[in-house]
Amino acid sequence: MSQILAVQGSPRGERSHSRRLLESFLLAWQTQDRERAVLRREVGRVAIAPINESWIAAAFQPEGERDEVMQADLALSETLVDELFAADRLVIATPMYNFGVPSGVKAWVDQVVRIGRTFDFDPGNPRSPYTPRLLGKKALIVTTRGDHGYGPGAIYAARNHADTHLRTVLEFIGIDDVTVIAVEDDEYGGQSFADSYARAERALAELAGSF
Numbered sequence: 393m394s395q396i397l398a399v400q401g402s403p404r405g406e407r408s409h410s411r412r413l414l415e416s417f418l419l420a421w422q423t424q425d426r427e428r429a430v431l432r433r434e435v436g437r438v439a440i441a442p443i444n445e446s447w448i449a450a451a452f453q454p455e456g457e458r459d460e461v462m463q464a465d466l467a468l469s470e471t472l473v474d475e476l477f478a479a480d481r482l483v484i485a486t487p488m489y490n491f492g493v494p495s496g497v498k499a500w501v502d503q504v505v506r507i508g509r510t511f512d513f514d515p516g517n518p519r520s521p522y523t524p525r526l527l528g529k530k531a532l533i534v535t536t537r538g539d540h541g542y543g544p545g546a547i548y549a550a551r552n553h554a555d556t557h558l559r560t561v562l563e564f565i566g567i568d569d570v571t572v573i574a575v576e577d578d579e580y581g582g583q584s585f586a587d588s589y590a591r592a593e594r595a596l597a598e599l600a601g602s603f
């Protein structure tokens with residue numbers, strides 16, 4: 393059985409384009425096979441705790457040496473990491489906010505990129521000090537932007553720290569098969585936005601067959 397973990401990052405509800413695109417993609421993907429399952433993880437409209445000093449101390453304490461307080465500090469992280477391991481597909485739907493991702497998506501990232509859980513660190517390893525732990529998974533990032541020109545090679549590509557950041561993070565923990573589908577011009581509206589949205593819809597419908 394195949395399972396998607398769907399991370400929803402927009403603080404907007406029904407008005408959210410990334411959310412709407414995500415839902416149509418999930419429907420198309422699930423229609424292909426009744427056995428396919430989707431687990432939704434809301435991070436845009438439900439607060440994900442930012443990591444803090446005690447979280448960091450607990451994360452760096454070897455697993456068997458954590459007291460109850462440390463275990464409680466890591467409880468949400470354990471749940472979110474378990475969700476990632478349980479899924480063989482990951483979809484993150486997120487707007488670009490201030491050239492990066494909204495704080496809920498960043499909080500989720502900080503909770504799941506965890507030493508000893510999703511990656512290992514060994515400074516003595518001659519190949520690389522970092523070993524990713526999440527292998528054999530595919531990811532899709534559905535991202536929406538108010539302006540345009542943030543795609544690879546485009547005029548504002550260097551300002552894009554949203555899907556590019558997520559791609560780096562996912563690769564770091566072992567998910568290196570990542571597709572990005574973006575909608576631009578939400579703030580301009582009109583034909584350019586309609587065209588961009590329609591292109592993304594078509595690309596997602598096509599991808600649903602092979603994801």
Ligand SMILES: Cc1cc2nc3c(=O)[nH]c(=O)nc-3n(C[C@H](O)[C@H](O)[C@H](O)COP(=O)(O)O)c2cc1C
Pocket residue numbers: 402403404407408409410411486487488489490491492536537538539540578579
């Ligand atoms: C707080 C905030 C910051 C934003 N920052 C950017 C930005 O840096 N670049 C951009 O192109 N659009 C920016 N936008 C526009 C959103 O990315 C755009 O409206 C997007 O389509 C919203 O996604 P949603 O419909 O899924 O909520 C911003 C919007 C908000 C509310």
